[in-house]
Amino acid sequence: GQQLNQSPQSMFIQEGEDVSMNCTSSSIFNTWLWYKQDPGEGPVLLIALYKAGELTSNGRLTAQFGITRKDSFLNISASIPSDVGIYFCAGTPGTDKLIFGTGTRLQVFP
Amino acid sequence: EAGVAQSPRYKIIEKRQSVAFWCNPISGHATLYWYQQILGQGPKLLIQFQNNGVVDDSQLPKDRFSAERLKGVDSTLKIQPAKLEDSAVYLCASSFSTSGGEETQYFGPGTRLLVL
Numbered sequence: 542g543q544q545l546n547q548s549p550q551s552m553f554i555q556e557g558e559d560v561s562m563n564c565t566s567s568s569i570f571n572t573w574l575w576y577k578q579d580p581g582e583g584p585v586l587l588i589a590l591y592k593a594g595e596l597t598s599n600g601r602l603t604a605q606f607g608i609t610r611k612d613s614f615l616n617i618s619a620s621i622p623s624d625v626g627i628y629f630c631a632g633t634p635g636t637d638k639l640i641f642g643t644g645t646r647l648q649v650f651p
Numbered sequence: 652e653a654g655v656a657q658s659p660r661y662k663i664i665e666k667r668q669s670v671a672f673w674c675n676p677i678s679g680h681a682t683l684y685w686y687q688q689i690l691g692q693g694p695k696l697l698i699q700f701q702n703n704g705v706v707d708d709s710q711l712p713k714d715r716f717s718a719e720r721l722k723g724v725d726s727t728l729k730i731q732p733a734k735l736e737d738s739a740v741y742l743c744a745s746s747f748s749t750s751g752g753e754e755t756q757y758f759g760p761g762t763r764l765l766v767l
Contacts, residue, residue, distance in 0.1 A: 583758025
């Protein structure tokens with residue numbers, strides 16, 4: 542089945558640093574979404590991207606829909622302790638089904 | 652606005668036992684999804700309902716898993732009999748319509764199942 546490869550698997554950074562993570566696919570996706578999941582909770586949508594090349598910001602978060610439609614990245618600027626969690630990319634490959642990536646675990650140290 | 656409700660939050664059973672999970676979506680949301688999230692992985696769609704009809708159940712192991720949404724609101728997911736590899740978090744999500752990724756899916760907190 543279709544898979545989304547997400548990297549890095551985990552990141553350990555200091556508070557105030559910028560973070561970048563990305564997601565790639567072997568096939569074209571029509572939408573790219575970025576979710577954050579806190580321990581014991583379900584994923585929460587951070588940013589949704591609908592067009593190739595689209596660059597969208599949500600506060601300190603910025604995400605882009607790759608031109609090839611096979612990749613996306615998420616940047617977090619000036620990280621804070623509450624950014625800790627698992628970040629998932631997800632996308633729709635032309636059907637209604639949402640495919641999730643493997644996740645990037647972010648740890649922020651004060 | 653109340654979010655997606657799920658119960659129970661935790662369940663521990665022995666293999667070959669049966670278990671059922673309940674989901675109450677956001678009021679007015681026509682589409683309901685059940686996902687399985689194995690530790691260290693992203694959620695994987697098991698079944699999608701629009702109102703009380705099944706839209707996609709291609710990844711549901713139908714020999715042991717079943718789900719229903721009889722009145723188009725609440726839904727239950729059942730596993731009978733459970734296997735060790737069913738240990739996972741079962742997430743319910745809902746969306747207003749069924750436009751796939753263009754329609755935001757709101758997730759519940761999940762039910763954590765441990766099969767011993």
